[in-house]
Amino acid sequence: MSEKLIVIGGGNAALCAAMEAAKRNSDVTLIEYSPKSQRGGNSKYTRDIRYTHDEDDFTSGVYEPSELEQDLLGVSGEFLNYDVAKMVIERSNGITKWMHGNGIIFKKEIRGTLNLSRTNAFFMGGGKVLVDTYYNKLEKIGVKILYNTFVNGIKVNDNLIEGISCLSNGKKIEIVGTRYVFASGGFEANKAKLTEFWGESARNIKIRGSKYNTGEPLKLLIEAGAIRVGREKSGHVVAVDDRSPEFDGGIVTRIDAIPWGLVFNNKTERFYDEGEDIWPKRYAIWGRLVADQPSQIAFVIIDSKSVGKFMPTSYPPVIANTITELANKIGLDPVKLNNQIGDYNGGIVKDSLDFFQWRAENISQRKSHWALPIDTPPYMAYPIRPGLTFTYEGIRIDATGRIIHRDGIMENAYAAGEIASGNVLSHGYLAGFGLTIGTVLGRLAGGWGND
Amino acid sequence: MTEPPVEINEGIRQLTICNACRYCEGYCAVWEAIELKSFLNKSDAIHLANLCHDCRDCYYACPFNEPEHEYALNIPKALGNIRSVSYSTFVKPKIMRHVLESSPFVIYILVILSAFATLAFPILYYGLSGFSQIPFVHLITPEEFKVITLSVYAYTLILWIFEGYSYWKTIKEGSSLSLRGTLNGIFEVLAHKNFMGGGTGCKVPGERSTFLRAILHILVFYGFIVALISISVYPEFDPLVSFSYMSAALAISIGAVGLTLLHIVDKKQIRSPELSKIDYPFTSLLILIGITGIPIFFLHSGFWLNFDFLYHDALVLILFLLAPFSKFIHPVFRLISLIKYRSDILKVY
Numbered sequence: 001m002s003e004k005l006i007v008i009g010g011g012n013a014a015l016c017a018a019m020e021a022a023k024r025n026s027d028v029t030l031i032e033y034s035p036k037s038q039r040g041g042n043s044k045y046t047r048d049i050r051y052t053h054d055e056d057d058f059t060s061g062v063y064e065p066s067e068l069e070q071d072l073l074g075v076s077g078e079f080l081n082y083d084v085a086k087m088v089i090e091r092s093n094g095i096t097k098w099m100h101g102n103g104i105i106f107k108k109e110i111r112g113t114l115n116l117s118r119t120n121a122f123f124m125g126g127g128k129v130l131v132d133t134y135y136n137k138l139e140k141i142g143v144k145i146l147y148n149t150f151v152n153g154i155k156v157n158d159n160l161i162e163g164i165s166c167l168s169n170g171k172k173i174e175i176v177g178t179r180y181v182f183a184s185g186g187f188e189a190n191k192a193k194l195t196e197f198w199g200e201s202a203r204n205i206k207i208r209g210s211k212y213n214t215g216e217p218l219k220l221l222i223e224a225g226a227i228r229v230g231r232e233k234s235g236h237v238v239a240v241d242d243r244s245p246e247f248d249g250g251i252v253t254r255i256d257a258i259p260w261g262l263v264f265n266n267k268t269e270r271f272y273d274e275g276e277d278i279w280p281k282r283y284a285i286w287g288r289l290v291a292d293q294p295s296q297i298a299f300v301i302i303d304s305k306s307v308g309k310f311m312p313t314s315y316p317p318v319i320a321n322t323i324t325e326l327a328n329k330i331g332l333d334p335v336k337l338n339n340q341i342g343d344y345n346g347g348i349v350k351d352s353l354d355f356f357q358w359r360a361e362n363i364s365q366r367k368s369h370w371a372l373p374i375d376t377p378p379y380m381a382y383p384i385r386p387g388l389t390f391t392y393e394g395i396r397i398d399a400t401g402r403i404i405h406r407d408g409i410m411e412n413a414y415a416a417g418e419i420a421s422g423n424v425l426s427h428g429y430l431a432g433f434g435l436t437i438g439t440v441l442g443r444l445a446g447g448w449g450n451d
Numbered sequence: 452m453t454e455p456p457v458e459i460n461e462g463i464r465q466l467t468i469c470n471a472c473r474y475c476e477g478y479c480a481v482w483e484a485i486e487l488k489s490f491l492n493k494s495d496a497i498h499l500a501n502l503c504h505d506c507r508d509c510y511y512a513c514p515f516n517e518p519e520h521e522y523a524l525n526i527p528k529a530l531g532n533i534r535s536v537s538y539s540t541f542v543k544p545k546i547m548r549h550v551l552e553s554s555p556f557v558i559y560i561l562v563i564l565s566a567f568a569t570l571a572f573p574i575l576y577y578g579l580s581g582f583s584q585i586p587f588v589h590l591i592t593p594e595e596f597k598v599i600t601l602s603v604y605a606y607t608l609i610l611w612i613f614e615g616y617s618y619w620k621t622i623k624e625g626s627s628l629s630l631r632g633t634l635n636g637i638f639e640v641l642a643h644k645n646f647m648g649g650g651t652g653c654k655v656p657g658e659r660s661t662f663l664r665a666i667l668h669i670l671v672f673y674g675f676i677v678a679l680i681s682i683s684v685y686p687e688f689d690p691l692v693s694f695s696y697m698s699a700a701l702a703i704s705i706g707a708v709g710l711t712l713l714h715i716v717d718k719k720q721i722r723s724p725e726l727s728k729i730d731y732p733f734t735s736l737l738i739l740i741g742i743t744g745i746p747i748f749f750l751h752s753g754f755w756l757n758f759d760f761l762y763h764d765a766l767v768l769i770l771f772l773l774a775p776f777s778k779f780i781h782p783v784f785r786l787i788s789l790i791k792y793r794s795d796i797l798k799v800y
Contacts, residue, residue, distance in 0.1 A: 037519050044514045047474050105651055107477050124651050125512030126474030132511070132658070245521050250514055252471040252522075308489040314471040314522075316490070 002027065005446070006164065006175055008151055008217050009183035010034065011041030011210075012127075012435055013417025013442035015134035017181040019102060020446025022141045029144040029175060031166060033184075034212040036147045040131035041185050042209035042390060042418065042434070045250040047126040049099070049439065050119050050432035051092040058096050058106040058121035065089050071119075075284070075428030080229055083399040084423040091440045091448075096121045099439070103133040120432040149173075151184070151217050156224040159405040161413045181445040182403070183416040183438070186391035187215025188235065189247060194388070197232040204296035206240050206387040208254075211247035213390075218419055221395055225406045229396040230422025236429040237287025240387030242297060243315045252314040255382050258286055259370045260309050261302035262344060263384075265293040268327070268336040275359065275369030284428050291386040298384050299330050301341070303376045317380035326379045345373045390434065392422040401444040414445035455493045458532040462496040465529045468515065468522055477649040478508040480639070481530070484792045487799060498622040500533035501781075501788040504645040506653035506664070510721050531723025538729070538780050541621070543613040550776040551729065558732035558777065561769050562739060569761040583754035588686040590757060591764065596685050603771045610775035615783045622791060632794025639789050640782075643669055656717035664713055670706030671737060674699040678744065693748035700744025707737035733778035740766045 003026040007014045010032030022028045032039050052065045068089050072079075079085045096106060107122045116122075123130060138145065146168050153165035163176040187193045189211045194202035207213075222228060244253035258274050263286075265271055272289050290298045302317075320326035323341055327334035347360040348371045360371040395415040396404045403410040417438035424437055466485060469475065475482045480502040488495055509526050510516065517523035539548045550557050573582045573590065591599075639645060643665050646653050652661030678699035681692050688696075711734045714727065743763035750756035773779065 040514075107649075124477055124649055125508065126514075128514045129512045136659075248514070248520060250472070251474070252468050252515070254471075312467070312470040312489050314468045316467070 003179060004177040005029070005179050005181065006177035007031065007181045007183060007446075008164070009041065009181075009185060009417065009419075010039045010131075010145075010147075011183065011185060011417060011438065012043035012046070012131060012134070013438035013445075014041075014181065014183035015043075015131060015138065016439050016442030017183060017414070017416055017446035018138055018143050019134060019141075020443050020449050022138065022143050023449050024447055026447075028138075029146065029177070030138065031146050031149045031151060031175070033150050033214075033216075034147065034210065038210070038212065039135065039147065040128065040210070041213060043131050043438065044127040045209060046130065046432075046435045047251070048116065048120040048122040048432040049096065049435040050116075050430060051095045051121070051436055052089060053094050053096070056094065056096070056121075058100075059118055061118040063119045065093070068092070068119075071430055072425065072433070075430050076425045077428070078426055079424070080426050081396065081423035084397060084420075087399045088424055088437055088440045091444070092436045095436070095439055098443070099123070102137060104130060116431055151220065154217070154220045154224050156405075156410075159225070159407045159410045161410065179412045179414070181414045181416055181442075182217050182221060182395065182419055183442060183445070184217040185210070185213040185215070185418045186235070186394065186421075187218055188213055188388045188391045190214040193219075198291070201291055201296050201386075204385060205237075205291065206244050206249060206253065206385050207247045208238075208240065208249050208251075208387045208389045209247070213418075215391075218394060221403065221415075226410070227396040227404045227406060228393060228422075229420075230392040230394055230426055232393050234393065234422070234427045235391040236284060236389035237291060237386050238284065238389060239286035239290055239298075239300075239384040241313060241315050242383035242385045244385070244387065249387065253387060254311075255300060255313060255384050256311040257300050257302055257306065257309075257313075257382060260306040260372065261300045262341065262367070262374065263298050263300050264332060264337070264340070265298050266295055266331070268333040268340065270340065270365040271298075273366055273368050275367045275371060286384070287386040287388070290384055296386055299332065300382045300384055301326065301337075301374065302380050303372075303374045304378055304380070305372060305376050307380075313382060315382075317382050319378045319380050321377045321379070323379060326381055330381050330383065341374050344371075345375055348373055389429070390418050390421070392425060392427065394419045394422040397423055397441075401441055414441075416441035416445045456536050458529070458536045459493050459496050462500060462529045462533045463491050463493070465522075465524050465526060466491050466496060466499060468524060469509075469526065472515075475509040475512055478512075478651070479504060479506065479645040479648065480789060480792050482509070483796060487795055494622050494624050496533055497537050497618075498624075498788050498791065500530040501537060501618075501622075501784040502645070502792060503527070503530040503534070504653075504785075505531060505655070505722070505726075506646060506648050507655055507721055508648040508651060508653070511654055511658050525721065527721050528723050531726040534781070534784075535723055535725035535729070537618070537784060541614050541618045541784070542776055542780065543610055543617060547776040550773070551780070554729040554732045554777055558736055558769070558773065561773075562736060562766065565765040565769060566762055569765050570758060573757070573761065579754075582757055584752075585757065586752065587757050587760045590761060593686055599768075600683075603768065607771045607774045611780075611783045614775060614780060615787055618784050619787050619791075622788065626791050626795055628790060629794045629797055632797050633790045635793035635797075636786060636790030639793070640786055643672075645789075656713045664710070667706045667709035667713070670702040671710065672706075674702030674706060674741070678703065688748065697745055697748050700741050700747075702741075703737055704741030704745065707734045707741055710734055711738065729778045736766065736770060740770060 005021040005026050005028045007018045007030045018028050018030050052063050052068050105124045149166050149168040151164055151166050155162040161180045165174050189207050239255045240253040263274055318329050323338050324334040327337040343363045344360050347363045350358050356369055358371040360367040397415050397420050401414045403413045403415050421437050470485050481499050505527050507527050515522040515524045517525050542548045542551050646665035653664045654660050655664045681696040743759055
C-alpha cells in the first residue's frame with residue numbers, strides 16, 4: 001500500500017514534513033485551520049534559524065553541537081527529553097543547505113538588531129516569505145492543501161491512528177491516511193485554556209502569534225492517551241506594549257527599553273531589578289514579572305538620554321516635560337513617582353566609565369546595571385503587558401519523532417514543531433531555535449529524504 | 452509649518468511599525484535608511500518614500516498587511532502616496548503643481564495638438580509637395596537645433612535644481628553630503644541596485660516576478676541616455692550614430708510599453724492611485740517618443756519621414772518642457788535621497 005500522509009497544521013514544521021514526503025511521491029494532504037491569507041501559524045513571525053555548522057555562507061563562524069547544547073541548558077536549565085534534544089541538535093547541522101535548496105534566500109550579513117550572526121542564519125523577508133515559499137513549492141508539486149479546516153476528532157485504536165474528522169469550510173469530513181503528522185502548534189491563542197493555568201490574569205495577556213493556535217489537536221491527542229511533556233504555564237512570555245493587538249502582534253510589539261529605565265506597577269512601585277538580566281534572557285523574564293502585577297500592567301519610564309539605545313517601538317511613547325505630568329498621563333501617583341525617581345537618582349553609584357556598571361543602591365528596589373539618572377526631559381513612558389509568544393506544554397515523542405502513547409509508541413503518528421517543543425526546551429528561549437525544532441522534527445516526520 | 456498632509460501622517464504610522472520590525476532589512480535602501488532613526492518625522496517619511504522604487508518585496512513579506520491585520524500596512528501604496536505629495540510640494544514654480552496634478556489632461560492634449568501642429572504648419576508654409584520633398588535638415592537647421600536643444604536642456608536642469616534644492620532643504624536634517632556618498636548614490640542609480648530586492652528581485656507584476664521590471668527600466672533609462680548622446684551630433688549621422696539612435700528608440704519603446712503593461716496587469720491595491728495618475732501619461736509619452744524615433748533613419752526621405760521627424764522632435768520637446776512638472780521629476784528626488792542615504796550610512800558604519 002502506498003503512503004498517504006496527513007499533515008495537521010500549516011506552519012514551518014508542517015510544511016517541512018509535507019515537502020519531505022511529497023518528494024518521495026507520497027500522497028500528501030495538509031490541513032490548515034486558518035484561511036489562506038493568514039496561513040503559516042507562528043512561523044510567519046520568524047526571521048532566523050539557529051543551527052550547528054562548520055564555516056558556511058550564511059553565518060560568520062563555526063557553531064559546535066556541544067556549544068548549542070550548553071546554550072540550551074543556559075536558558076532552560078534542564079532537558080525534559082534528552083534523547084530528542086540531542087537528536088534535534090545533531091540533525092540541525094547544516095540544515096540551511098536544505099532550506100536554501102527549497103528556495104529560501106539567506107542574508108549575507110545582519111546588523112543593527114541582534115548580535116547573532118555566528119549562531120543564526122537570517123533569511124530575506126522573514127517568516128511570511130519562508131512559509132509562502134514552501135507553500136508555493138507544495139502547490140507546484142501538487143500537495144492537497146485544505147484551508148479553513150479544523151480538526152475536531154482523532155480516532156485511535158491500539159495506539160494507531162485510524163482517521164481524523166474535521167470541519168472543512170463548515171462541512172464535516174473524515175480523512176484517513178497511513179501516517180499522520182501533528183504540527184498544529186501550541187495552545188497560546190486559546191484564552192479559555194490559558195485561564196485554566198494562569199487564572200483570570202490570562203485575560204490581560206497579549207498573544208503575539210497566530211490566533212489560530214488554539215491547540216485543539218493537542219487537546220484531542222492528550223484525551224486519546226498521548227503522553228504530555230512540559231509544564232502547563234511554561235512558554236515564552238515577554239513584555240509587550242499595552243496598545244498591541246490582542247493577537248498577531250508578532251515581533252513589533254515588544255518593549256526593549258526596560259534595562260535603560262525604571263518599571264513601575266499601577267501602585268507606582270518598582271518590583272524587580274531592571275538591570276539584573278542581560279540580553280538575551282531579559283526578554284524572557286519581564287513578561288512573567290508583569291503578569292504577576294496587579295491588573296497585569298506596568299510602565300517603563302525613561303528620559304530623553306535613553307532614546308536610540310533600544311529597539312524602536314511600534315507605538316510612540318507617552319511624553320511629558322515633568323515627572324508629575326507623566327504620572328498624570330499614565331495614571332500613576334505623581335507624588336510617589338517623583339519621590340521614587342528622586343530616591344533612585346540619589347542612590348546611583350557611578351564608579352566606572354562604563355555606564356553598564358552604574359547601579360542604584362540603598363533604595364527599596366536596587367538596580368544593578370545601567371542605572372542612568374532619570375533627569376533629562378522630555379520623560380517617556382511605555383505601558384507594558386505580558387505577551388505570550390508560545391507555549392511549551394505538548395506531546396512527548398521519541399527520537400524518531402513518533403508520539404508516545406500511554407500504551408506505547410504510536411507507529412503511525414508524529415509530532416513536530418511547537419507541539420513537541422517541550423521535549424527540547426522547558427522554559428526560556430533561544431533566538432531562532434523554534435524554527436530549528438520545527439524544521440528538524442518536520443523533516444523527520446516527513447521521512448527525511450536523502451537529498 | 453502647517454499640519455502635515457494625511458498621507459505623510461499615515462506613512463509615519465506605518466513606517467514606525469516597520470522600524471520596530473525590520474524584517475525587510477536587505478531588500479532596498481528604505482530599510483537600511485530607516486534603521487538610522489529612532490523616531491520618524493515628516494522629513495524622514497518624505498526621504499524614505501523617495502528611496503522606494505516600488506518593488507513590493509516588503510509588501511509580500513509583511514504579515515501585518517491590510518485588510519486582514521489591524522495594523523493595516525500597505526507600504527508600497529503609503530510610500531507612493533507620499534511621493535505623489537512630495538512631487539506636488541516641491542515642484543517649482545509652485546503654480547506648476549496644477550500642471551503636474553493634471554498630467555493626464557496636459558500630456559494627452561499636448562500630444563494630440565503637437566501632431567496637428569507638426570502637420571499643419573509645415574504644409575501651410577511649404578505646401579504639401581514642398582514639405583514632401585524638402586530634406587529634413589532644412590526643416591530644422593543644425594544651428595536652430597543646437598540653440599533649441601541647449602536652451603531646453605538648460606531650462607530643465609535649472610528647474611530641476613530649484614526643485615531638488617527645495618527638496619534637499621526639507622529632508623536634510625543635519626546630513627552633510629560626502630563625495631563618496633554622492634558617488635555611491637549615483638552608482639546605485641546607474642546599477643539599478645534598488646530594483647534588485649537584495650537578490651530576490653522586484654515583485655511587479657505579482658509575487659513570482661523577479662528582474663523583468665528592472666530590465667524594462669534599464670531599457671528606458673539607458674535608451675534615453677544613448678539617444679541624447681547620439682542626437683547631439685545632428686545632422687552628421689554616420690551609420691553607427693543612426694544605428695545607436697534607432698536602437699535607443701527601440702529600447703525606450705520596449706521599456707515603456709513593458710512598464711505600462713506591468714502596471715496594468717499588476718494588483719491595483721498595492722499601488723498608489725495618485726502615482727498611477729501621473730505615471731500612465733508619462734509612459735505613454737515615452738512610448739510615442741520611442742516609436743516615432745525608430746523610423747527616422749530608415750525612411751530616407753519624403754512626407755512620412757518629415758512628419759515623423761517633426762512630430763518626434765515635438766514630443767521630445769514636450770517631454771523636456773514638462774520634465775519639471777511630470778513623472779520626470781522623480782529622478783531628481785530619488786537621486787538626492789540616495790545620495791543622502793549613502794552619505795548617512797558612511798557616517799554611521
